[in-house]
Amino acid sequence: MKTEALIMMLVTVSAITLVTVYFFVKVLTTKPKQEPDSYSENDDEPR
Amino acid sequence: MSHTKQAWGTRVGLVLAMAGNAVGFGNFLRFPVQAIQNGGGAFIIPYLVSFVMLGLPLLFIEWSIGRYGGTHGFHSTPFMMQSMDRRRLWKYVGVFGIFSNIGIASYYCYMESWTLAYIFHSVIGSFNGMDQHQVVQLFNDYVSLDKATLIPFEPIVFFLICLGINVYILSKGLSAGVEKVAKIGMPLLIVFGMLLAIRALTLKAGTAGAVNDSSVGLNFLWTPDFDSIYNPKVWFAAASQIFFTLSLGMGSIQAYASYLRKKDDIALNAMSAGWMNEFVEVVLGGAIIIPIAVGYLGISKVQELAGLGGLGLGFKTIPYLFSQWGPVMAAIAGVMWFGLLFFAGITSSLAMGTPVQGFLEDEFKWSRKKTALAFGLIILIIGMPTVLFFNQGVFDEYDYWTGSFALFVFAACEAILFAWFFGIKKGWKEINTGADIKVSRIFRFLIAYVTPVLLIIVFLGAVFTPVGNDWVAAFQGLSDGHGWAFDHESLVGKLMNNGLREQIAAATDPAVVADLKYKLLLSNLSRLLLLAVFIGIALMVRKAYYRHKKEGRLK
Numbered sequence: 001m002k003t004e005a006l007i008m009m010l011v012t013v014s015a016i017t018l019v020t021v022y023f024f025v026k027v028l029t030t031k032p033k034q035e036p037d038s039y040s041e042n043d044d045e046p047r
Numbered sequence: 048m049s050h051t052k053q054a055w056g057t058r059v060g061l062v063l064a065m066a067g068n069a070v071g072f073g074n075f076l077r078f079p080v081q082a083i084q085n086g087g088g089a090f091i092i093p094y095l096v097s098f099v100m101l102g103l104p105l106l107f108i109e110w111s112i113g114r115y116g117g118t119h120g121f122h123s124t125p126f127m128m129q130s131m132d133r134r135r136l137w138k139y140v141g142v143f144g145i146f147s148n149i150g151i152a153s154y155y156c157y158m159e160s161w162t163l164a165y166i167f168h169s170v171i172g173s174f175n176g177m178d179q180h181q182v183v184q185l186f187n188d189y190v191s192l193d194k195a196t197l198i199p200f201e202p203i204v205f206f207l208i209c210l211g212i213n214v215y216i217l218s219k220g221l222s223a224g225v226e227k228v229a230k231i232g233m234p235l236l237i238v239f240g241m242l243l244a245i246r247a248l249t250l251k252a253g254t255a256g257a258v259n260d261s262s263v264g265l266n267f268l269w270t271p272d273f274d275s276i277y278n279p280k281v282w283f284a285a286a287s288q289i290f291f292t293l294s295l296g297m298g299s300i301q302a303y304a305s306y307l308r309k310k311d312d313i314a315l316n317a318m319s320a321g322w323m324n325e326f327v328e329v330v331l332g333g334a335i336i337i338p339i340a341v342g343y344l345g346i347s348k349v350q351e352l353a354g355l356g357g358l359g360l361g362f363k364t365i366p367y368l369f370s371q372w373g374p375v376m377a378a379i380a381g382v383m384w385f386g387l388l389f390f391a392g393i394t395s396s397l398a399m400g401t402p403v404q405g406f407l408e409d410e411f412k413w414s415r416k417k418t419a420l421a422f423g424l425i426i427l428i429i430g431m432p433t434v435l436f437f438n439q440g441v442f443d444e445y446d447y448w449t450g451s452f453a454l455f456v457f458a459a460c461e462a463i464l465f466a467w468f469f470g471i472k473k474g475w476k477e478i479n480t481g482a483d484i485k486v487s488r489i490f491r492f493l494i495a496y497v498t499p500v501l502l503i504i505v506f507l508g509a510v511f512t513p514v515g516n517d518w519v520a521a522f523q524g525l526s527d528g529h530g531w532a533f534d535h536e537s538l539v540g541k542l543m544n545n546g547l548r549e550q551i552a553a554a555t556d557p558a559v560v561a562d563l564k565y566k567l568l569l570s571n572l573s574r575l576l577l578l579a580v581f582i583g584i585a586l587m588v589r590k591a592y593y594r595h596k597k598e599g600r601l602k
Contacts, residue, residue: 001262005269008088012095013330020326023319027062030315030483038307040222041056 053122053306053408053415056222058316064229065303065320066327067394069294070236072158074328074391076357078288079337083268083353085284086275091329093276093285098325101505102289104490104498105458106321108465109295110313111477113304120600122305122405124298125588128461129601132468138588140464143457144298145406146581148399150449151297152422153430154442155399157202159392160209161362162385164189164201169381173197174366175374182367190437206434207427213393214423217400218416221306225397232390233323239387240331243380247335250342256371257342264341267349268333279508279518286505291450292328293321294395296458302402314482327391335384336360343368361388410591429580432573439566444573447541455509459502462494471495512537544570 001009032042055061082090116127124144128137168174174182189202198204216224250261275281294300304313340349340360352360369380403425404418413421433442465474475491512534513521525531533539535546544567551563595601 001266002270004271005088005266008091008271009265009269009333012088012091013333016322016325016329020319020322023315023322024062026315026484027059027319030312032058033310033312033481036308038055038311039057039061040054 053221055306056226060222060226060230061303061307062316062319062323063233064226064394064398065300065316066323067229067233067390068299068303068398069292069320069324069395070233070327070391071155071292071294071395072361072388072391073288073291073357074324074332075240075336075388076361078292078328078332079268080353080357080360081284081288082333083337083350085281086272086278087267088269088271089273089275090281090285093282094288097282097286097289098321100493100497101286101501102293102295103318103321104494105295105462106293106300106317107314107478107486107490108462108474108494108498109300110304110317111474112461112465113301114307114309114311114313115477116301117305117307118309120409122302122409123402124301124457124461125406126409126591126595126601127301127305128464129592131464133601134468135592137464137468138592139585140457140460141298142581142585142588143296143453143460144301145402145584146577147297147449147453147457148299148402149425149429149580149584150445150453150577152396152399152426154433154445154450155392156209156213156396156426156430157206157433157437157442158358159389159396160202160205161189162389162392163209164205165362165366165385166382166389167205168197169366169369169378169385171197172374172378174370174381175377177367177370179364179367182370183363186363192435192437202434202437206430210423210427210430213396213400213426214419216393216397217404217422218419220415221401225401228397229394232394236387236390236394237327237331239383239390240327240335243383243387244331244334246380247338247342250338252342255373258345259342261338261342263346264338264349267341267346268337280516283505283508283516286501287509290454290458290505293324294398296454296456296461297399298402298457299398302405303398305405310481312481312483314478314486315484318484336365339368340364343371406587410587410594429576432569432576436569436573439569441569441573444570445577448574448577451509452538455502455506459499459506462499462502466495466499510538512540 032039035043055064112124112127112131116122116124116130119127119130121127121130123141125138125141128141131137173185177185192200192202216228218224219227248261248265250257250259252258252260290296307313336357337349340352344352344364349360352364365384366381369377369384372380400419400422403422404415407413407418407421408415433445471491471494474494478486478490511531514532514534516534521531533545535541535549540546547563547567547570551560551567554560554563592601
């Protein structure tokens with residue numbers, strides 16, 4: 001591969017992958033808010 | 048207040064559903080074609096700039112409008128917008144947020160049904176032993192209806208199956224239907240995408256019929272032509288791609304976000320869903336179709352095919368290329384490729400059903416099942432012309448007016464409403480309420496000034512697109528006193544049917560002239576049908592407005 005194409009591809013792909021993983025991990029690890037929240041699966045009683 | 052009991056089951060389910068809404072056919076078929084036509088690797092620069100200046104601000108705006116409207120008991124855009132500003136016009140602007148979803152779903156579900164049909168054909172080995180011309184012919188026969196493929200009226204059968212699946216899932220509700228599909232579909236889509244990307248990136252010239260290494264395709268896609276950055280056409284292409292890929296200006300993001308409570312985060316959710324779409328588009332979408340196509344067909348042939356759009360590559364070329372891998376691998380690759388497209392499609396079409404369901408539920412107190420059936424019936428009636436008259440351009444008419452024009456109008460209006468009428472102070476507070484990340488204040492500036500202005504520019508660009516999309520030449524021509532020549536794809540050119548009229552004028556064969564005139568008639572009729580749909584929704588909104596006024600729900 002040409003060097004400039006390889007650099008462009010590697011920089012773009014790794015930057016986008018890293019940012020995507022960072023935000024998704026943050027979604028998974030952020031503590032849920034106090035009830036009542038928007039999500040039904042952690043409710044004590046069904047809605 | 049709204050009587051809906053719908054809710055998201057989990058936060059990750061909501062993010063995956065939002066990402067699924069954004070991820071569609073365009074991620075795999077449109078993006079790579081746009082990139083190779085607009086500067087290769089350098090395209091990523093205007094593309095990511097557009098993502099930050101247009102995409103992310105609009106995501107924040109749409110999530111905020113949705114949650115704000117939802118807390119006022121509204122789950123579709125007409126009354127979400129009306130609740131943000133007392134001017135009566137907004138509820139009619141909000142009609143676009145239902146209209147676009149109906150219009151787009153009408154042809155999108157048809158495309159989705161192609162993926163089902165092609166999974167079926169991959170499994171039974173229909174493409175085995177066919178040459179490239181025969182694979183192209185199979186697609187042409189399929190959409191023609193008059194030629195028999197394997198099952199009589201196959202496109203109609205698969206269209207009905209596809210609609211049935213959508214209706215069934217929508218009838219199950221948000222958590223048990225849409226969210227469940229997103230939780231299964233999105234990971235599967237990523238796994239299929241990764242497996243196909245690995246296969247594409249390990250292509251070697253001389254093995255399994257390939258004539259080029261995968262690196263030739265990657266070079267073709269990623270070699271930057273930095274001069275292209277100075278071309279306005281490339282910026283319009285990048286802005287449009289960001290716009291379509293994130294499903295902005297449709298009203299579906301607002302509908303999904305309307306089931307959130309006031310104190311729950313939208314900032315991190317919007318960021319996560321938006322970036323997930325970028326990952327699928329740039330990382331996976333860029334690694335499949337171009338390396339495989341260049342590996343087998345070479346650069347010049349792929350350039351020629353790309354000129355016909357991504358659909359040609361995805362449905363008319365890829366099955367033939369897979370068949371070079373032997374019957375078993377071809378079947379597996381076919382199921383993965385069309386399965387991936389199916390999941391990309393259905394997670395988007397389900398999002399198109401949600402605002403329609405929200406509107407019917409809010410305004411007519413219909414049950415989830417009844418609203419799902421109504422959506423299916425509407426799409427069946429409005430979508431059938433795209434099935435029956437695909438070759439006569441009805442599909443393209445729907446795509447242009449609902450999938451481009453309506454989106455630009457609506458997005459520009461909602462950005463103006465949010466920043467200038469609702470007010471950036473209130474809007475900024477809304478974005479940050481319950482936020483799990485600190486949103487940079489740069490976005491406040493972008494939302495207040497840059498995004499609305501950019502949207503107006505992009506919209507005007509679509510209205511006045513010059514011939515060949517060559518803005519430099521067009522302005523030069525204007526200053527030299529030669530006037531402005533509209534491209535056939537510009538709004539003005541489309542409205543005047545310039546492309547078809549030119550073809551009619553140039554045709555000499557009476558049969559061809561008659562065919563073209565029939566096409567012109569159907570184009571105009573399909574526009575009238577879409578206009579009637581818009582007016583119908585507007586009348587329903589008007590009726591509901593007076594009821595809300597009487598009930599004191601609106602100022």
